[in-house]
Amino acid sequence: MNYLLLFLAVALGYGVALFLKTKRIQQIALYLAFSGAFLLAITVFELLPEVFETPSKSIGVFIMIGILLQIFLEFFSKGAEHGHVHLHADTQHFPWLLFISLSIHALLEGMPISEENNLLIGVIVHKIPVAIILSFFFIQAGYSRAITILFLFLFALMTPIGNFVSEHIAIIEAYHTQITAVVIGIFLHVSTTILFESSSNHKFDLSKMIAVIVAIVVAYFL
Template sequence: MNWIFLIIIFLATLGGGIIPMVVRRIHPNLPLYLLGFTGACLFGITILHLLPEVFHELGHSAGIYIVIGFFFQVALAQLSHGTEHGHTHVPQNDHHHVAVAPLLLGLSIHAFMEGIPLGFHFNDSASMSSLVIGVAAHKLPEALTLMTVMLHSHQKGMKLWRILLIFSLVTPLAAVLAAEAGSHSAQMEHVLTYVVALVIGAFLHISTTIFYESGTKHHELSYRKVLAISAGLLLAFLTLIFE
């Protein structure tokens, strides 16, 4: 277990959540382009590094678990309201309120799933460092969106900071638990391979949803968003130098 990697994930989440807490006027296009960049990076790293790993370990059956993971994320989004891929759904007036508990539950389950591959032993040495880049990039806008929703739901003071701190710890904690489980049992290490396949499905759902749904009223792709997506894919391809 590389603790530096976990610290990077923690700080990326914390930093993303702090932005709406200290910057009261965020340019409306910033989350859009940030999501495009990070979603493309996560998509590229999933395709380039994670998919080959699970197909090498599980063969054709990996596809079954990837599809299950994809649709599990579809179901999970009903709790989180799509916060993990940029949907805010903030209340428009005082008569509408955000259902905080289900949102936090859904997003925490998703964050826990994100951490499991970080505790997995990959055959390709480049996979782990590349995965850290992809997850850290995704955590920043994810936490930014979460805390924006929390602010609009009138969460204040220390409660707001506790929510952010606990949420920032979920993914590193999942990585530690997965690493500990895998190190004590070869059978558990094999089980983790199936879980990683499920997480890959979730990553594919999140990243592709970011491409086509997040941020714009008519879901169009502006040239600026295309540039952001292209930059994210370029970063993913650059991780191949780690091999």
Template sequence: MIITLLILSVIIGVFLGKYFGGNEKFAKNLLILSAGFLIAVCVIEVFPEVYSSSDHNIGIWIIAGVLLQMILESLTKGFEHGHFHHHHEEKSILPIALMFGMFIHAFLEGIPLANINQVSSPYLLGIVFHNLPISFILGAFLLGQKNSTKTSWIIVSIFALASPLGMLFGDYFNPNLQNYFLALVGGIFLHISSVIIFESNKNHKMDWMKISLVIAGVGLALINHFFHGH
């Protein structure tokens, strides 16, 4: 069921992007909403779990996740938070770099899912919520053009299967390592969500729509948190 949900979130996002990808405002708003949800999941779910570890140096893995995401963005060019216009100038390097960067990103997110059985898990919902806008942008850029290629579909397929593969491989890792992977992904989530929330403020002016979307995303995460008694 979890694997189905992960794949379905990508498929839905991709097809929305393919047919409605011209609506950039919708994509941005969806990203901001997901960022609010994601940062709340980090603070109220992921980090408390990570810091319950007996390893007092576990925070280093969160920092490593932040740094790793910065490296991955040199390959994906910021697809994770809505940067895709300038990719048209880099068509020769986009497919392989994007494929690799997006796969590693999603694969790592899937590893901690090996210990999760509930579809209502905040961490799982965080990934699903995060997948939708990324897949929307992916679909808009790769499939929204008339000349979408087999390579485009291969990239989409690889991204859709990356988290499920990470989840399956997570079963083979030492259970004692799971908390380190969760910390690593927590750092990735923290970086992505904070960049989405803070980067698009123009001249540091108050953007009430953006604030409302962030609050809505945080609210959804809190509702799920308290509803399931965490």
């Protein structure tokens, strides 16, 4: 069921993008802010206590590795993980660099998902606006529907694959804490960037502030 829900989050995002058609991406900025705050809160409330159950400075090192890895990936994804796609489209070719960078991100974010935390909800809430914005990019840039659907289909598979691998491959399971710490770093970078970049001039208006507060409260009481 977890695998299906993670896959359907991307499919739902594509469906919403088709429904909105020519409306501006900025119209989902409020939900983007909610998703960023929700992901950040889940990370702080659930993942951080998990990895620091046995305090160790090395955990902090892996968190920093996650932050640096995400910065590196964004050289190729151009910020698609947090709702910005700044690429020059080539409608004749599959965008491999974008796909590979997003796939690494998506694979890793699926690995810490378990029955012991609510990260599944956080990732779903995060993936829907990302899928909407990716879909807008492909549609507005003139990519064919075949390339768009193929890209989103493969992208939708990545997080379920990451979750499956973490549960069934022993060596991945053995380094669960370290991998979770790396993912924490990724989430910290992505979620905080979403919060600042989803606001005009990096300032919060009342509606965004309410969305952020609601997201944090909901995450706390899950």
